[in-house]
Amino acid sequence: MIEANRKYCTYFSCDTVTVYNTFDTNFNHILNTVRLPLHVPGRVNMVDADEIAKLCYERFKQLPRRGKPEPGREWTLLAAVVKITRCADSDTVEKQVVSLGTGTKCIGRTAMSPNGDVLNDSHAEVIARRGCIRYLIQELHRAVSGGVSSVFSRADERGRWRLQPGVSFLFFTSHTPCGDAAIVPMIDSWSQPCPPVTSVKGHEGTDARGDRKRKAEESREGKNIKLPRLEEEETAEDNLEDRGDTKKSFLSNLSSIEDPSQSHSAKTPVETGPCDSAGQLYQVPDTHRTGAKCVSGGPADPRHPGMGYHSTGVLRVKPGRGEATLSLSCSDKLARWGVLGFQGALLSHYLEEALYFSTVVVGKCPYSHEAMHRALVTRCSNVSDLPAGFSVCPPVLLQSSLEFPFSQAQTQLQHKAGQGRISPCGAAISWCDVAEQPLDVTANGYKHGVTKKASGTAAVRSRLCKLELFHNFLSLVAATDPSALPPSLRGAGLQTYGDYKQASQGFQQAWQQLRSQAFPLWPRSDRDLLLFH
Structure with a gap:
């Protein structure tokens, strides 16, 4: 395998090989959708990391002020899912942000809810992926209802769906994912808030x-x-x-x-x-x-x-606010999505094949291609004996030269005297391309700005929490003609969230293979947290 960590990269992917080549060119940028030439002699599937970063930053800029960091005092991280459509009737590629998320927080173990009504992990990468699930449920709903979906078409097996020809998905994050991918060597061109030291104490510190x-x-x-x-x-x-x-x-x-x-x-x-x-x-x-x-x-x-x-190369859990969490690092989750797909167990009922990110683009930040490859690719590269529809699908790894305006480094540069200490923004923003309530702003796992009076009601729930996504999925099942239901959903006895996840047999088999061969220490979900309806 030939790998290139350059601003412009093209690649050709198949089941057994990924070939990379580099070149320089100029592109035009259009606000939320970018159209690029599809065919360049000797090269296919062109991805420009800077165009992707600019597209995502512009989408964020258009969002309302609510939940955004205070300039010069608060910083956050941004991630997004970009749909790529190769147009069959023209020589173009369309790129569209379908989900975007910001956030740096996650809740502790004791704050998790058995009702599935709390958003456990609000890191930007997780927010973006969960927003994409909302988008995919909407597109499947259109498909099963006889409407037109820009994403899915019927598969050969009854009740199953596949991606439209020419459609794929790309993942963008403004910063190196937390966990293993973030363990990178320092170089003098990067900001170094902590200067060198002259003595070392014991390791307890x-x-x-x-x-x-x-x-x-x-x-x-x-x-x-x-x-x-x-x-x-x-x-x-x-x-x-x-x-x-x-x-x-x-x-x-x-x-x-x-x-x-x-x-x-x-x-x-x-x-x-x-x-x-x-x-x-x-x-x-x-x-x-x-x-x-x-x-x-x-x-x-x-x-x-x-x-x-x-x-290096080990599984990690994210730090909580004074207590341990059960949320695995974003490096670990991206590696998992490279084998199981990013669609999750519920949508696997409907899909002929898992959905994989073709490319992962990282914004300007401390970055190591070697560390990213180790964290996202190497750890799962030898997983085998996966069920039909699943495979080891490592993404192409690229970095942009464009920095997110609300990164920690940029916030430090913009900080003024009297603004108080610089801190991560407490809110998390989700935007996705759905018809109803595309914007969702949360803090501490609940909808941002709600009062105690609304505690325990639907008004406090994030659209991204397990319970809300489960209800969206159940609406999809209800909209599907019984004769057109996927085989795994035709049996009786499915009631709880955990029941529906466990019934996705192909996904569970793939997860078992991944766990046994690559991630044996991945913590198992507490069954008591999966029994909600």
Whole structure:
């Protein structure tokens, strides 16, 4: 396999090989839909990473103000799903954002609801994917009702559907996914908030963490700092979220800091560790930190100085707000989607084949193609014996040169005195191309801005929570003629959310193969959280 990490990339994909080639050209951009030449001599399926990034940033710009970060004080992350349609009657490719999400938060274990009415994971990548599920349910609803769907056409098996010829999906994220893909070497061209250090304590780092927390609290005293209404106080380590450019955790086992003015002087950012026999400090190449914690039962992070701080290639759970979570990192979820598809268990009932992202584009940020490939591709590359309709389908990996205007780095550049501390935005935004209520803004797992009076009612639920997506799916089943139901939905006894997921036999078999061969430590869902109707 030949791989290229360049701005412009074309590729040809089949079941056994992916061939890449690079070239330079110029493209025209149109607000939400981009039309590009389909055929270039010797090259097919053209993807321009900058055009994709610009398309997604423009879609975000058009959204209402509600839920967006406060410029210069709050930052967030953005992800999107882009539908690509190769037009059969013309020499063009149409690219359209069908789902977009922002967010950096997830709730803790104790906040999860057995009723499925809380949005557990509000990281941008998860928001974008769940919004895409809403879009796909709408398109299937049109198809089963005899209408025209721009996505699906009938498959050979009764009750099953496949993608329209020429339709595929691409995934964009403004930042390297949290978890394994975010463990990348530092280089001097990247922003490095934490300068090198001159001494190292033990690996526990409790003194340093306590000192950081105390200083953070002192810095807030005497200042009138505006915070998001629903945002809770976080520890210094949890406030990292798990993004590669927020490397404050790197101080967790360090005791003193050199002059910040010297932090970019070396060709490669380093930690300075023990001295040699001449009294000179060794310079140790450093790596970005991820706040995502290794799952229990497997290798733990050694927390050695520099490049030895993290274990790589392991499953990780996202940090919560002061307590553990059950949400796997976005690196892990993207790797899972590369085998099981991003459609999930419920929609697998209706689909002849799983849906895979042909390409993953990352915006301008600390990035390593090697780390992305390790996290999203290598870990699942040897999975075999998958049922019909499933395969190992690694995406093409590209990076854009365009940075999200509300990234942490850009927010730091725009920050002004008197604005208070810079913090991640407490709200998460979902927009998807659906007819009813395309915009959904949440905070702490519930709809943003609701009052306590509405607690326990449908008014507080996000359109993306398990219960709402399940109800959307049940509406699809009800709209399907009984004679046209997929075979797996024709039996009796399906009542709960868990019942419908378990009845998707092909998906469950594929998941069992993936778990046993690549992710044996992936935490199993608590059955008590799947019994809602």
